[in-house]
Amino acid sequence: EKKAIELVNNIINDDTDKYIMKHKDPQTFEKIKEVVLNHFNDYKDSKEYYVIDKKGKYSLKEESPLTSYYNENGAITKYSKKNNGPAITSMKFYSEKLGNHLAITGNYNTNNKKVILKQISPYRTDFYVSPEGKYKFVTVRYKDVFYKETIHKFVIDENWYNEEKVKKGIDSDWKFVCSMHRDELIGVIKKEGQKCVYDASINDGQTQYHDGKHYEILKFTATNNDESGRFEVKPINTNCSKRLMPSVGPFIKIQKFATDVLGNIYEVKDNRLKLEFD
Structure with missing residues (x-):
């Protein structure tokens, strides 16, 4: 959930270059963005859901809209013409600061498995x-x-x-x-x-x-x-x-x-x- 909130905050503040999917699979990334931005545009003025700092940067206060979407509709799936792609359960990202091995959890509360990413190794x-x-x-x-x-x-x-x-x-x-x-x-x-x-x-x-x-x-x-x-x-x-x-x-x-x-x-x-x- 923590990583899901981080992803949401990155999307609503247009800070998404580090996500590999944005560059390698932009159509799927757009599906995720759409879920996040629909929620943000509906609730951004509600202090119950989002807070804004002095620099104009938003951050999510409540449960991730990705988790809410999953609970209501099931997992967001990878883009495909027939809309039958596999479920997206984790997001990989580039990092030059965090060392070579990045451990992130899935976006959803389905399990707590950690995905070990060696993207920059x-x-x-x-x-x-x-x-x-x-x-x-x-x-x-x-x-x-x-x-x-x-x-x-x-x-x-x-x-x-x-x-x-x-x-x-x-x-x-x-x-x-x-x-x-x-x-x-x-x-x-x-x-x-x-x-x-x-x-x-x-x-x-x-x-x-x-x-x-x-x-x-x-x-x-x-x-x-x-x-x-x-x-x-x-x-x-x-x-x-x-x-x-x-x-x-x-x-x-x-x-x-x-x-x-x-x-x-x-x-x-x-x-x-x-x-x-x-």
Whole structure:
């Protein structure tokens, strides 16, 4: 109910950009807005239902009109031509302030199940290399992946993806290297004499250096900072109390690795960019 009231307040004050549905499914969002605004226009002058602050911002005082609508008519359904879409029980939203995992409750009092949303969590990180050997990456987040029912696949919009490449300065002559998901293995090489990403001296071991030839194999976590080109990794055979957040810049080679059924590590050579997947 608390989140339902927040949604109502956002709608009546025209502050709805954070809601994913507004951008991805505007027709359904309009159905929800209509229920809210019909109630608001009928009762906005009644102090019993709505209060207005000095800045002219309204807030709901009584039970959410969405809950009232549900109790009288049943759930609002997703927009469809035959008006037989599935019931809407939760609202997802973008957030850059609340961390990567957002827990919200449903709009209605049907149950108290929490929906864990990972909308702004990175889904995968795609690495590219320039003809000169410089590396950069594109981050695909969960909010950028949608299910396309007509082909029964998950899809990343190609236009959006190409725009992200342009933003990152990844030109058409750059070569796709690999896509990295959480807990997959990434191999990196730095110039000879540079410290390893996981420096064993962190755990009272001996400082290790790259020889410019052999891969340092690490467990990939996720993009850490898009703007500074940092991603997060962990050592594969030991615990590390320090967060390892290397910048993509110093690497002279990046490659994806995997383990076979016997636990042997091998190089993944067939790396193709996938914008549609099961």
